[in-house]
Amino acid sequence: MNLFNLYKDELRGFFKSKIMAFLWIGLPVLVIIFHFLQNTSTDQTIPFTWLSALIVSSIGGTLSAVMLSVSIINEKSRHVYELFLIRPVKRYEIMLAKFLAVYSCVAVASLIAISFGMVSDWVTTGTISHAVLSSAGESLAISLSMIAVSCSAGVLIGLVSPSIIVGAILVIYGGNSLSVIPLIPNMLEVADAAVFTIGLSGIVTLLLLAVAVISFNRKQF
Amino acid sequence: MKSGNVFVSMQNVTKKYHDLYALHNVSLDIKEGEVFGYIGPNGAGKTTTMKILVGLISDFHGEVKIGSHKMPNQRNEIHKLLGYLPQNVAFQEWRTVKDSLKIFGKLSGLDDQEVEKRVPEVLDLLDLTTVCDKKISKLSGGMTQKVGLAQALLHGPKLLILDEPLNGLDPLSRQTFKEIVKKLSNKGTTILFSSHILSDVQDVADVIGILNHGKLLQFGSLNQLKQGLSAPKTVEVLLSTPSNRWQELGKIKGVQSIEQTNPGKIILTLQSEVDPDDAINRIGKVIIDLGMNIRGISLLSPSIDEIYINYIQGGQAQ
Ligand SMILES: Nc1ncnc2c1ncn2[C@@H]1O[C@H](COP(=O)(O)OP(=O)(O)OP(=O)(O)O)[C@@H](O)[C@H]1O
Numbered sequence: 001m002n003l004f005n006l007y008k009d010e011l012r013g014f015f016k017s018k019i020m021a022f023l024w025i026g027l028p029v030l031v032i033i034f035h036f037l038q039n040t041s042t043d044q045t046i047p048f049t050w051l052s053a054l055i056v057s058s059i060g061g062t063l064s065a066v067m068l069s070v071s072i073i074n075e076k077s078r079h080v081y082e083l084f085l086i087r088p089v090k091r092y093e094i095m096l097a098k099f100l101a102v103y104s105c106v107a108v109a110s111l112i113a114i115s116f117g118m119v120s121d122w123v124t125t126g127t128i129s130h131a132v133l134s135s136a137g138e139s140l141a142i143s144l145s146m147i148a149v150s151c152s153a154g155v156l157i158g159l160v161s162p163s164i165i166v167g168a169i170l171v172i173y174g175g176n177s178l179s180v181i182p183l184i185p186n187m188l189e190v191a192d193a194a195v196f197t198i199g200l201s202g203i204v205t206l207l208l209l210a211v212a213v214i215s216f217n218r219k220q221f
Numbered sequence: 222m223k224s225g226n227v228f229v230s231m232q233n234v235t236k237k238y239h240d241l242y243a244l245h246n247v248s249l250d251i252k253e254g255e256v257f258g259y260i261g262p263n264g265a266g267k268t269t270t271m272k273i274l275v276g277l278i279s280d281f282h283g284e285v286k287i288g289s290h291k292m293p294n295q296r297n298e299i300h301k302l303l304g305y306l307p308q309n310v311a312f313q314e315w316r317t318v319k320d321s322l323k324i325f326g327k328l329s330g331l332d333d334q335e336v337e338k339r340v341p342e343v344l345d346l347l348d349l350t351t352v353c354d355k356k357i358s359k360l361s362g363g364m365t366q367k368v369g370l371a372q373a374l375l376h377g378p379k380l381l382i383l384d385e386p387l388n389g390l391d392p393l394s395r396q397t398f399k400e401i402v403k404k405l406s407n408k409g410t411t412i413l414f415s416s417h418i419l420s421d422v423q424d425v426a427d428v429i430g431i432l433n434h435g436k437l438l439q440f441g442s443l444n445q446l447k448q449g450l451s452a453p454k455t456v457e458v459l460l461s462t463p464s465n466r467w468q469e470l471g472k473i474k475g476v477q478s479i480e481q482t483n484p485g486k487i488i489l490t491l492q493s494e495v496d497p498d499d500a501i502n503r504i505g506k507v508i509i510d511l512g513m514n515i516r517g518i519s520l521l522s523p524s525i526d527e528i529y530i531n532y533i534q535g536g537q538a539q
């Protein structure tokens with residue numbers, strides 16, 4: 001119940017501070033911009049669907065890690081947690097609510113961007129090829145699991161960083177090394193690379209969240 | 222509804238920041254329904270004490286109990302009883318007054334109906350109704366402080382811990398606050414608050430603690446603090462027409478010294494072993510015998526400011 005209330009409260013915050021608008025409208029706008037950029041620089045055009053999947057997978061993770069770490073560091077330094085921490089709320093619920101709120105917001109943004117890509121392809125060419133669809137689907141699944149890893153890393157970085165600058169440095173360091181994870185199954189040449197990636201991401205997410213919760217529980221305010 | 226049972230208890234609590242003792246062996250017991258006023262210079266350790274009591278600081282030494290629950294191990298149980306106002310209360314930028322109270326009410330365990338009932342009541346109590354839809358970040362300092370108070374009072378907690386609640390409040394709001402404190406305490410709410418405005422502490426506190434450099438110098442009612450003070454007893458005599466025979470009062474038995482601070486205003490210092498009531502009787506008789514026109518005669522008791530300065534500068538430990 002508390003978790004649900006906290007989650008709703010976070011979402012309300014994203015809505016009121018216009019974070020949702022920037023995310024949900026911003027990503028499709030990026031797709032359009034990239035479409036025109038590559039149109040002017042090459043003769044070939046990449047389908048919208050691929051383009052949007054590419055954008056989601058390349059920036060979705062960093063975006064979520066930055067959102068979480070910056071908001072946690074900011075709220076920590078402004079002491080807004082004190083009013084939550086002195087209520088009968090488990091500390092893990094506070095962090096989990098933040099994690100879920102950012103994850104669902106970025107996930108919805110990714111879905112909106114890719115749906116926008118598919119609709120654009122359909123409107124401009126009249127069809128969407130099967131190959132494009134299935135590869136976009138796979139890329140979305142991998143992106144969503146990577147976004148989960150990034151969100152949990154963002155929570156941990158937010159909790160341990162003393163300042164926003166340190167947080168930003170850690171996100172960039174961490175973001176780059178974490179993006180290796182989806183490549184591991186491919187490098188190992190396992191059969192179901194996508195499934196493997198999703199499973200691996202799930203485990204890493206849980207581990208990072210567990211470390212974050214332990215550190216939050218021990219934190220002095 | 223006051224039971225007389227100890228509700229908040231700290232035993233030998235010590236908290237160090239590196240080499241600095243923010244608190245050093247502090248012990249205090251506060252009874253259910255009592256109002257405890259916590260005073261001391263900047264950096265004395267008042268906020269540290271309160272953060273320990275509410276569970277924001279858990280790496281301390283000593284024992285802290287609230288009701289039958291121990292801090293920090295049972296902090297979740299304690300949090301069900303608690304309302305807290307931090308020294309610098311802060312809210313996320315996007316929050317409005319009303320919806321922040323709603324979420325805090327829910328998190329403190331109120332159900333939807335109770336929230337709908339209590340939020341307008343508290344807004345009204347603190348005169349915040351007109352700004353209830355505004356963003357807190359756009360409010361004045363004192364208004365923000367009142368929102369902070371509102372979130373602490375909202376769910377009717379058994380224990381209120383308020384760190385400088387009067388900070389930034391205008392005189393009328395301070396009055397309102399003091400009335401709220403008295404009313405809640407009569408209903409059995411235990412209240413701890415810190416303040417630098419000593420007259421406000423004097424107005425509402427049943428017990429007062431004086432803290433300096435992490436040490437509790439004094440703990441007790443205002444009268445107990447006065448008695449503990451070795452300051453001389455003084456009597457003030459006011460005459461409606463000044464008399465040039467005032468120095469004769471200095472010859473009265475038990476009077477140690479005498480001075481006229483203004484024409485018609487005479488201050489007599491009594492010898493330490495003298496009973497002040499007997500002395501005042503004798504002084505009154507002599508004044509009448511001398512045919513002076515008397516307006517008033519009273520025993521001057523040390524003000525809370527004098528008590529504070531005396532203990533802080535004297536550094537006398539309990
Ligand atoms: N996080 C911290 N790290 C290091 N030292 C700290 C920390 N918090 C407080 N202190 C130190 O502990 C001491 C007590 O501080 P505290 O905030 O409890 O004082 P206070 O009595 O509330 O003062 P004020 O009246 O100014 O609010 C101070 O010397 C302060 O510098």
Ligand SMILES: [Mg+2]
Pocket residue numbers: 267268269308384
């Ligand atoms: Mg303080």
